[in-house]
Amino acid sequence: MISYEMSPQQKQIKELVHWFAENEMRPISLEADRQEKVPDEWLEKVNRMGIQLNTSSFVGSARSGDTEKSAKKKEREGNRLAVIASEEMAWGDPAIALSLPGPGLGGPPVQSSGTPEQKQRFLSIFTKDKPRWGAYALTEPEAGSDASGIRTTAKKVDGGYVLNGQKIFITNGGRASWVVVFATVDRNLGRAGHRAFVVEKGTPGFRTTHLAHKMGLRANETAELLFEDCFVPAENLLGGEELYATAGNRPSGFQVAMKTFDSTRPIVAAMAVGIARAAYEYTKAIVKQEYPKHGQLYHQAVMMLADMEQEIDAARYLTWEAAWLADVGTANAKEAAMCKAVAGKMALKVCAECLELLGPEGLDGHLVEKLYRDVKVFDIFEGTNQIQHLVTARRLYAPYGVHV
Amino acid sequence: MISFQPTDEEQSFAEMALDFAIKHIRPNARLCEKERTVISDIAQKAVELGFSTLELPESWAGLELPLISQVQIWQALSYGDLAVVQGIPGAGDAASLIRLDPDAPPLQAYKDLGMGSDSWPKVAFIDVLNRERLYKSDLTLTPSGSGYVLNGTSPPVIQARTAESAAIAAVDDQGEAAVLWLNHGGWQVKEGDFRLGLLAAGLGRLSFNEYHVGAEEVIARGQAALELMKKVENRIRVLQAAKEVGLMEAALNYVVEYTAGRKAFGQEIAKFQGVSFTVADMAFETAACRHLVWRAALKVEEEPSDSLGTSLSALYRAHKAMRFVTDSAVQLLGGHGYVQEYPAEKWMRDAQAQTVLYGREKDLLMRRGEKILETAKEEIR
Numbered sequence: 001m002i003s004y005e006m007s008p009q010q011k012q013i014k015e016l017v018h019w020f021a022e023n024e025m026r027p028i029s030l031e032a033d034r035q036e037k038v039p040d041e042w043l044e045k046v047n048r049m050g051i052q053l054n055t056s057s058f059v060g061s062a063r064s065g066d067t068e069k070s071a072k073k074k075e076r077e078g079n080r081l082a083v084i085a086s087e088e089m090a091w092g093d094p095a096i097a098l099s100l101p102g103p104g105l106g107g108p109p110v111q112s113s114g115t116p117e118q119k120q121r122f123l124s125i126f127t128k129d130k131p132r133w134g135a136y137a138l139t140e141p142e143a144g145s146d147a148s149g150i151r152t153t154a155k156k157v158d159g160g161y162v163l164n165g166q167k168i169f170i171t172n173g174g175r176a177s178w179v180v181v182f183a184t185v186d187r188n189l190g191r192a193g194h195r196a197f198v199v200e201k202g203t204p205g206f207r208t209t210h211l212a213h214k215m216g217l218r219a220n221e222t223a224e225l226l227f228e229d230c231f232v233p234a235e236n237l238l239g240g241e242e243l244y245a246t247a248g249n250r251p252s253g254f255q256v257a258m259k260t261f262d263s264t265r266p267i268v269a270a271m272a273v274g275i276a277r278a279a280y281e282y283t284k285a286i287v288k289q290e291y292p293k294h295g296q297l298y299h300q301a302v303m304m305l306a307d308m309e310q311e312i313d314a315a316r317y318l319t320w321e322a323a324w325l326a327d328v329g330t331a332n333a334k335e336a337a338m339c340k341a342v343a344g345k346m347a348l349k350v351c352a353e354c355l356e357l358l359g360p361e362g363l364d365g366h367l368v369e370k371l372y373r374d375v376k377v378f379d380i381f382e383g384t385n386q387i388q389h390l391v392t393a394r395r396l397y398a399p400y401g402v403h404v
Numbered sequence: 405m406i407s408f409q410p411t412d413e414e415q416s417f418a419e420m421a422l423d424f425a426i427k428h429i430r431p432n433a434r435l436c437e438k439e440r441t442v443i444s445d446i447a448q449k450a451v452e453l454g455f456s457t458l459e460l461p462e463s464w465a466g467l468e469l470p471l472i473s474q475v476q477i478w479q480a481l482s483y484g485d486l487a488v489v490q491g492i493p494g495a496g497d498a499a500s501l502i503r504l505d506p507d508a509p510p511l512q513a514y515k516d517l518g519m520g521s522d523s524w525p526k527v528a529f530i531d532v533l534n535r536e537r538l539y540k541s542d543l544t545l546t547p548s549g550s551g552y553v554l555n556g557t558s559p560p561v562i563q564a565r566t567a568e569s570a571a572i573a574a575v576d577d578q579g580e581a582a583v584l585w586l587n588h589g590g591w592q593v594k595e596g597d598f599r600l601g602l603l604a605a606g607l608g609r610l611s612f613n614e615y616h617v618g619a620e621e622v623i624a625r626g627q628a629a630l631e632l633m634k635k636v637e638n639r640i641r642v643l644q645a646a647k648e649v650g651l652m653e654a655a656l657n658y659v660v661e662y663t664a665g666r667k668a669f670g671q672e673i674a675k676f677q678g679v680s681f682t683v684a685d686m687a688f689e690t691a692a693c694r695h696l697v698w699r700a701a702l703k704v705e706e707e708p709s710d711s712l713g714t715s716l717s718a719l720y721r722a723h724k725a726m727r728f729v730t731d732s733a734v735q736l737l738g739g740h741g742y743v744q745e746y747p748a749e750k751w752m753r754d755a756q757a758q759t760v761l762y763g764r765e766k767d768l769l770m771r772r773g774e775k776i777l778e779t780a781k782e783e784i785r
Contacts, residue, residue: 002414002472004699007405080406288777302773303766309776310696310717317695318688320406328409335691342688392687393680400664402672404680 004317007077010084017085020051021092029093032219033370038099047131052102053089079263079323083270087316090274094374095219097271102126104172105382106134106180108260109196113239122178122198135176137167137225138257144169145387147182147257148191152227154183160234161185161197163205163227169381173223174208177201180238181227182257194253196238205230216373264382265336266322269343272378273316276347279371280308283354301357308350315343334395341388344379351375408698414473421480424453425650429484433750436604441566442491451523455481456494459643461506465519468503471639471701475646479694482650485747486754489647490562490605497529497562498571500639501583501623504708505632508623510585514569517587528567528610530558531640532574533581533633534767543612545576550619552576552584554612557594562761564608565593573633581629584617591615601750601757634712638704641715644762645697645722648755652690652726655733655751659683663736679736686732689725696721713772720768723759730755 006014024046032038089097103110103123110122125132143149152165163183173179178200186193199206210224234241238256287301318339325332351372355362362368379385393404410418428446436442442450450456458474460466469477482489495502495514502511518524532543543556554572558564570586592611624632660683663674673679700718704711730752734741741748759765 001407001409001411002698002702003405003407004702005406010406075405077405284776291777298777299770302777303769304773305776306717306720306769306773309713309772310721313699313717314692314696314721317699318691321408321691321695324406324408338684338688338691341684342692386681389681389684390677392684393674396660396683396687397664397674397680400661400674402664402674404674404677 004320006084010077010081013081014084014088017088018091020046021088025089025092025096029096029367030365030370032093032096033216036213036218038096038219043099043101043131047101048128050128051100052126053097053100053104076327076329079266079326080320082263083266083319083323086267086270087274087277087319090271091278092274093219094271094275094371094378095217098171098217098220101131101133103134104176105136105260105264106176106178106198108263109136109180109238109256110134110198112259112263113196113243113256114198115240117235118198118238118240125177133172133176135170135173135179135223136260137170137173137179137181139169140166141168145384148194148254150182150184150194151187152181152183153187154185154195154197154232156185157231161195161232161237163197163199163230163232165227166209167225167227169212170223170225171381172221173225174211174221179225181225182253183227184253191254192252194257195244196253196256197232198236198238199227199230199232200236203230203232215376216370217377218373261383262331262333262336263326265340265388266319266326266332268378268382269315269319269322269336269339272340272343272347272375273312273319275371275375275378276308276312276315276343276350279351279354279368279375280305280312282367283357287357304353304357308353311346311350315339315346318342334392337383337388337391337395340383341385341392344385344388347375347378348372410476411473414476417473418476418480420453421455421477422483424449424455425481425484429481429488430654430747433485433488433604433747434744436485436488436491437750440603441606442488442493442604446488447491447493447523450492451494455492456524457499459499459503459639460495460524461503463506464502464515466499466503471642471705472698474643475649475697475701478643478646479650479653479697482647483654485604486647486651486751486758487602487604489650490602490758493526494524495527497531497640497643498527498569500636500643501529501571501585501632503639504635505623508585510587510621510623513587514585517568525568526563526566526606528558528561528564528570528608529640530561530570530572530574530610531633531637532559532572533630533637534771535559543572543574545572545574545582547576547578547580548616551622552582552617554615554617557611558609560596560598560607560609560761562602562605562607564610565595565606567593567606567610570610573629573636580626581633582625583623583629583632584621585623586617586621598757601753601755602761607757631709635708638700638708638711638715641719641763642697642700642704644758645693645700645715645719648719648722648726648758649690649694649697651751651755651758652686652693652729655729655748656683656686656690658747659686659733659736662740673736682732682736686729689729693718693722693725713775716768716772716775719763720765720772723762723765723768726755727759 154161178198181197181199184193205228208223209226212222322332322335322339354368397404457466458469462468541557546553572584575581594609598607663679666673696718700714703714733748734752737748740746
C-alpha cells in the first residue's frame with residue numbers, strides 16, 4: 001500500500017533526533033562553524049548518550065539491540081529510519097552531524113563487504129567510553145568523480161600489502177580510528193585491480209598531512225591522508241582474499257566502493273533536505289514576523305516559500321523511495337542517484353532564495369548564510385550532480401544496450 | 405509505514421489501463437485529434453472497461469475508487485494520450501462533484517439518465533469560482549427569485565461541445581457562491597477556433613443569454629457551496645496532475661528509446677551528455693511529480709477539508725514539470741520532434757493547453773503561499 005505516513009517507530013526516531021538537533025546541535029551551531037571544530041567535550045557528552053553517525057543503519061545500530069531484534073521480525077526499515085534521522089540531524093547542523101562519532105561513511109563498505117571477523121573487529125569499537133570515528137578514503141588529487149583512476153598502489157608482500165599514495169577530502173580522516181582506503185594492485189587491471197583496505201590509525205607510514213579550510217561544513221574535519229610504504233596486514237583487506245579470488249564476476253574493490261553509494265547517497269540527499277528545511281523554516285518565521293502582509297514584497301515571499309516547500313517535499317519523497325527500495329531488497333542505484341541529484345541542487349536553490357528573502361540583514365549572524373555555505377558540497381560529495389545524472393542516464397539506457 | 409508499493413488490485417487495474425493506453429489510445433491519438441473527438445471505438449472500450457466511472461460513487465453504479473488508486477490508473481491511461489483521456493465520455497471533472505454530493509436533488513435526473521443507458525452523458529464543468537473577471541464576455545450570475553439568471557460566456561472547458569449537462573460554480577452579483585447543475589440544455593455552444601492542443605477533448609465554451617436557473621438546479625449556495633467546491637477542486641487538481649504525470653512518463657520513455665537508437669557523429673545521440681543529462685532531468689521531474697501527486701491523493705482523502713496546500717503544490721509542480729518534459733522531448737527529437745509523424749509535438753501542445761485550462765501556475769503557487777503565511781494549521785509534512 002502506498003503511504004507517506006511514518007510508522008510509530010519512524011515517528012519516534014524523528015521526534016527523538018529532532019529533539020537532539022534542536023536542543024543539542026543548534027545551540028552550538030554558529031560557534032562550531034566559527035571555531036572550525038566541534039568542541040571535544042560536546043562530542044564526549046553525546047557519545048556517552050549513545051548518539052552516533054552510522055550511515056549503514058543510522059539508528060538502532062550496535063547500541064540498541066532490542067530494537068534490532070524486534071525489527072527483524074517485522075518489515076526491515078533501517079534505511080527509512082536512516083534517512084528520517086539524517087534529515088533531522090542535518091536540520092540541526094550538517095557539519096556537527098557529520099562529526100558525530102561512529103563509522104561514518106566507512107560503515108557501509110565494512111558492513112557490506114567485510115568478513116564476519118572484520119565486522120566484529122572494526123564495528124564494535126564504537127562504544128560509549130570514548131568517541132571514535134571511521135572514515136572512507138576514495139578520492140585522490142587526480143581521481144575524484146572517476147574513481148576508477150585511483151593511483152594509490154597496494155603492493156602484495158608477505159603477510160599483507162604495502163600502500164603508497166595520497167587521499168584528499170576525507171571526512172573525519174584525521175581523527176578516525178580506521179579508514180577504508182581504496183588502492184590498486186595493478187593499474188593495468190583497471191577496476192578489477194582495486195582493493196579496499198581498512199587502515200588503522202597509528203599504522204606506520206600512514207599520516208594526516210593537512211586539514212582543509214572550506215567554504216562551509218567548517219566544523220567538520222576534512223583531511224588529506226598520505227600513505228608512504230604503509231604496511232597493511234592481509235587480515236585488513238576488506239572481505240579477505242577470497243572476495244577477489246576469481247576476478248571474473250566476483251566483486252572488485254571498485255564495486256565495493258560504488259555499492260557504498262547506494263546506501264550513502266540517500267543519506268546525503270536526506271541531509272540536503274534537512275538543510276533546506278532548516279533554511280526554509282527559519283526564513284518563513286522571519287517573513288511571518290517582519291514582512292508586510294500585502295504588496296509586492298509579500299507576494300514575492302508567498303510564491304517563493306510555496307515553491308520551496310514543494311521542492312523540499314519532492315526531494316524528500318524521492319529520498320524515501322530510494323531508502324524504501326533498499327529496505328525491501330530491490331536494486332536502488334538509479335533512485336539513489338536521482339534523490340541525491342534532486343536534493344543537492346534543490347537545497348542550494350532553497351538556501352539562496354532564503355538569503356534573498358532575508359535580504360542583506362541575513363548576512364549578519366543568521367543561520368541561513370551558514371547553511372548556504374554548508375549545503376553546496378552536498379551537490380558535490382558522494383558523487384557530483386553530474387555523476388548522478390550519469391548514473392541515472394546509464395540506468396535509463398541500460399534496457400536498450402546503450403552505455404552512456 | 406512509508407511505502408511505495410501499490411496494492412495488487414491497484415497494480416492489476418493500472419496494468420490493464422496501460423495496456424489499453426498502449427494498444428488502443430496511442431495508435432488512435434492522431435485520428436482522434438483529426439476528428440476532434442474520441443472515436444467511438446475507443447470511447448466505447450473505455451466505457452466498457454470502467455474508466456468513466458472510477459470516481460463515481462457506488463450508489464451511482466460507479467467504482468468509487470480511492471484517489472490513490474485512481475491516480476495510478478489515470479497516469480497509465482494518459483501514457484497513451486492526454487487529449488483522448490480528457491475526451492473519454494462521462495461526467496469528467498464533474499464526477500468529483502457527484503462523488504462528494506451524490507444525493508443532491510439537482511443531480512438525480514443526470515443519474516437516472518446515466519444509470520439507464522450504456523454510458524454517462526458528457527458534462528461541461530465550468531468552475532469560475534476563483535476567477536477574477538477578465539473579459540467583458542465573462543459569465544455573470546444574478547440572483548433572481550429563488551434561482552439565478554446566467555449571462556455571458558464560459559471560458560473554454562473540455563467536453564463542452566457535446567455536453568448534455570453543465571455544472572457551474574460561480575460567484576453571483578452579490579458576492580455569494582453557488583453551484584449549479586443544468587440538465588436541460590438551452591445554452592449556445594461556441595465551438596471556437598482551437599488549434600493548440602487537447603483537440604479530441606471537445607474544447608468549447610458555453611454561452612448563456614438570460615438563462616434562467618431554477619431553485620431545483622442549485623446544488624449549494626453560499627458557504628456550503630464554497631466548502632463543497634473546495635473539496636471538489638482538491639480532487640480535480642489531483643486527478644488532473646496524475647494525468648500530467650502519465651504524459652510525462654510517455655514523453656520520457658519515448659525519448660529514451662529514440663535517443664538510444666538515433667545516431668549522429670558516428671554514435672547514438674544518447675552518448676552525448678547534452679542529451680543523456682537532459683533525459684536524466686526529465687526522469688527527475690517526472691519522479692518528483694509522481695510523489696507529490698500520490699502524496700496529495702492520499703492527503704486529500706484523509707483530510708478533505710484541510711488539503712488545499714498539497715493539491716495546489718502537486719498541480720503547480722506537475723504543470724511546470726510537464727512543460728519542461730514535453731518541451732525537452734521535442735527538443736531531443738530535433739526536427740522529428742516538430743513534425744507530426746512523431747508524437748512529441750502533440751504532447752507538447754496538449755501539455756501547454758492542459759496547463760492553461762487547469763489553473764494558472766502562479767495562481768496555484770500564490771494560493772499555497774498565502775496559506776503558508778496565513779496559518780501554521782495545515783502542515784503538509
